[in-house]
Amino acid sequence: MTDPTMASCPVPAAETERILLGHGSGGRLMAELLHDVVGAELGGDVTAEDAAIVDLGSAEAVVSTDSFVVTPRFFPGGDIGSLAVHGTVNDLAMRGARPVALSLAYIVEEGLPLAELRAVTASVARAAAAAGVRVVTGDTKVVGRGAADGLYVTTTGLGLRPPGAAPSAVRGRPGDAVLLSGPIGLHGTAILSARERLGFEAEIASDSRPLHALVAAMIEVGGERVHALRDPTRGGLASALNELAESSAVGVELDEESIPVPPPVAAACALLGLDPVHVANEGCLVALVAPEAADAVLAAMRARPDGAGAVRIGQATAGHPGRVQMRTLLGSARVVDMLVGEQLPRIC
Amino acid sequence: MTDPTMASCPVPAAETERILLGHGSGGRLMAELLHDVVGAELGGDVTAEDAAIVDLGSAEAVVSTDSFVVTPRFFPGGDIGSLAVHGTVNDLAMRGARPVALSLAYIVEEGLPLAELRAVTASVARAAAAAGVRVVTGDTKVVGRGAADGLYVTTTGLGLRPPGAAPSAVRGRPGDAVLLSGPIGLHGTAILSARERLGFEAEIASDSRPLHALVAAMIEVGGERVHALRDPTRGGLASALNELAESSAVGVELDEESIPVPPPVAAACALLGLDPVHVANEGCLVALVAPEAADAVLAAMRARPDGAGAVRIGQATAGHPGRVQMRTLLGSARVVDMLVGEQLPRIC
Numbered sequence: 001m002t003d004p005t006m007a008s009c010p011v012p013a014a015e016t017e018r019i020l021l022g023h024g025s026g027g028r029l030m031a032e033l034l035h036d037v038v039g040a041e042l043g044g045d046v047t048a049e050d051a052a053i054v055d056l057g058s059a060e061a062v063v064s065t066d067s068f069v070v071t072p073r074f075f076p077g078g079d080i081g082s083l084a085v086h087g088t089v090n091d092l093a094m095r096g097a098r099p100v101a102l103s104l105a106y107i108v109e110e111g112l113p114l115a116e117l118r119a120v121t122a123s124v125a126r127a128a129a130a131a132g133v134r135v136v137t138g139d140t141k142v143v144g145r146g147a148a149d150g151l152y153v154t155t156t157g158l159g160l161r162p163p164g165a166a167p168s169a170v171r172g173r174p175g176d177a178v179l180l181s182g183p184i185g186l187h188g189t190a191i192l193s194a195r196e197r198l199g200f201e202a203e204i205a206s207d208s209r210p211l212h213a214l215v216a217a218m219i220e221v222g223g224e225r226v227h228a229l230r231d232p233t234r235g236g237l238a239s240a241l242n243e244l245a246e247s248s249a250v251g252v253e254l255d256e257e258s259i260p261v262p263p264p265v266a267a268a269c270a271l272l273g274l275d276p277v278h279v280a281n282e283g284c285l286v287a288l289v290a291p292e293a294a295d296a297v298l299a300a301m302r303a304r305p306d307g308a309g310a311v312r313i314g315q316a317t318a319g320h321p322g323r324v325q326m327r328t329l330l331g332s333a334r335v336v337d338m339l340v341g342e343q344l345p346r347i348c
Numbered sequence: 349m350t351d352p353t354m355a356s357c358p359v360p361a362a363e364t365e366r367i368l369l370g371h372g373s374g375g376r377l378m379a380e381l382l383h384d385v386v387g388a389e390l391g392g393d394v395t396a397e398d399a400a401i402v403d404l405g406s407a408e409a410v411v412s413t414d415s416f417v418v419t420p421r422f423f424p425g426g427d428i429g430s431l432a433v434h435g436t437v438n439d440l441a442m443r444g445a446r447p448v449a450l451s452l453a454y455i456v457e458e459g460l461p462l463a464e465l466r467a468v469t470a471s472v473a474r475a476a477a478a479a480g481v482r483v484v485t486g487d488t489k490v491v492g493r494g495a496a497d498g499l500y501v502t503t504t505g506l507g508l509r510p511p512g513a514a515p516s517a518v519r520g521r522p523g524d525a526v527l528l529s530g531p532i533g534l535h536g537t538a539i540l541s542a543r544e545r546l547g548f549e550a551e552i553a554s555d556s557r558p559l560h561a562l563v564a565a566m567i568e569v570g571g572e573r574v575h576a577l578r579d580p581t582r583g584g585l586a587s588a589l590n591e592l593a594e595s596s597a598v599g600v601e602l603d604e605e606s607i608p609v610p611p612p613v614a615a616a617c618a619l620l621g622l623d624p625v626h627v628a629n630e631g632c633l634v635a636l637v638a639p640e641a642a643d644a645v646l647a648a649m650r651a652r653p654d655g656a657g658a659v660r661i662g663q664a665t666a667g668h669p670g671r672v673q674m675r676t677l678l679g680s681a682r683v684v685d686m687l688v689g690e691q692l693p694r695i696c
Binding site for chain 1: 366368371381409411412413414415416417449451452453454455456458459460461462466484485486487488489490491492494495496497500502504506693694
């Protein structure tokens with residue numbers, strides 16, 4: 001409740017007893033839903049991490065799942081198929097895992113052109129091959145007209161984590177450098193521009209891409225000193241850093257001027273009234289890295305095309321644990337909170 | 349094209365270029381969709397088996413995924429949550445695996461009562477605990493009103509296969525006994541009765557339950573002589589046996605009188621114009637077992653509550669490979685084909 005707009009405009013209690021669009025936002029309502037409903041009913045904590053470690057005896061396997069409901073299904077820089085591969089591969093990568101196998105489940109609305117399902121599936125295949133992961137099993141359900149919006153895709157990834165790689169949302173420490181692998185806001189603004197025909201399509205394309213090789217390069221240099229990784233998808237950089245700050249019980253201080261926002265993204269956000277730190281990304285990551293390893297890890301990131309734009313954007317602190325603050329260009333400090341509800345529905 | 353009704357009533361070519369409800373049926377249209385569209389685009393065969401083997405080095409892991417779109421979400425004998433656990437646990441079991449971990453992905457329509465999501469999640473938790481499998485990761489997406497029908501659930505299971513357990517759809521051999529673990533038709537008729545308020549709800553409940561312990565008991569006795577297993581879900585016993593016959597290149601001959609159809613299921617099917625062999629099940633399995641092991645495996649099945657109704661219903665043959673024939677009560681033989689299109693939409 002650090003956002004002052006919350007106090008003056010609370011969500012009515014009666015309204016919160018039904019699922020709202022905001023429950024899918026990646027923001028606070030969603031965190032509450034996962035904690036209070038899903039986590040509570042399952043009796044465990046399935047929400048603190050992007051992917052789960054499964055003890056397989058000698059091998060340490062990692063499992064992650066994501067459903068994709070993005071609209072439109074085809075957008076500059078990708079489509080629902082490539083996104084479904086990248087999103088799950090990246091969730092595995094955030095736990096330090098190399099992707100090994102993917103499952104693919106479709107829920108299809110009656111009436112979808114077969115050509116479109118074929119195109120999406122081809123995109124899945126291309127993205128999987130490029131990421132070096134096999135699609136090993138799948139499922140298809142069809143529902144009547146009006147019972148879905150075209151096509152929804154659920155992928156589940158199985159990965160293997162090499163010894164020494166242990167990034168986790170809970171391992172951030174005061175003093176850690178906060179590294180960002182590239183510019184923010186491209187995916188969300190690309191989707192919105194395509195959806196609303198805003199005319200930015202020529203300038204903005206989604207950053208959707210697999211990040212496991214970048215993570216492997218970071219871990220090769222930094223090992224266990226790569227403490228925490230997160231891909232800032234729904235809810236954007238702000239939500240990702242708030243989740244890490246909360247899980248690791250550290251504060252995070254950011255320098256606004258160090259955060260790379262491409263000019264077309266800034267223009268689109270200004271037009272739409274969005275803050276770029278809340279806009280979804282699908283091809284960058286944020287890392288908490290021990291200070292003594294930060295320069296070497298940053299150099300390793302910059303040596304790769306998928307990390308060429310990597311920058312240090314701040315540091316973790318012992319003060320204000322669980323809170324993210326930003327020093328603005330004007331010299332003041334502001335709290336960077338998670339969104340309360342839904343800003344951009346069906347962005348992934 | 350062994351069904352004579354096909355020749356006289358083909359699906360118009362123009363119609364087949366769009367997704368039809370029948371593409372989700374578990375029947376021939378779906379098989380063609382998976383082969384021609386999904387399999388072709390992925391460049392591999394992700395559809396021949398219920399679950400995939402993933403080489404994890406020393407461990408042999410099994411992965412399976414399924415989306416659940418059943419309506420109504422609550423029905424006699426279960427709900428979409430328990431069904432989502434049982435369905436995926438059973439797909440793992442059909443490959444001889446013990447379930448280890450489940451992922452859980454929700455696509456939720458705006459407006460769903462939270463109480464309902466809570467109830468479904470509680471049911472997932474109960475079913476998972478009863479099956480001895482952990483839900484280790486999950487995802488929730490919310491779409492706008494009208495963009496889904498309440499709640500869709502996708503589960504992906506990770507299982508481990510012990511040495512010596514190698515059931516596969518391709519391992520059936522001429523001479524194998526065809527074993528069925530219990531009565532057929534309960535799930536599909538329970539769903540239809542609940543959906544259409546047919547009044548059979550007091551007599552018919554879904555057979556939804558996990559089958560991995562039954563499979564373990566079968567393999568303990570029969571080992572590798574348990575050649576092939578299939579749970580006859582969408583498309584029913586007919587589709588399951590056609591798939592096994594085709595994958596193993598054997599014929600299958602069934603004795604109609606040996607197939608257990610509970611009287612209320614027979615009555616419901618007569619009322620609805622359905623053939624019980626095409627009706628979905630969620631708590632029984634069909635097995636091809638080497639003849640010298642069949643009696644011992646059948647006895648092991650009957651010794652358990654989940655296999656108490658097990659019977660031998662026929663045998664695999666070298667003749668008419670890929671085709672399933674049934675000797676009827678009248679002494680004639682008829683071809684038991686897969687359904688062409690959709691008989692019972694959204695049954696699971």
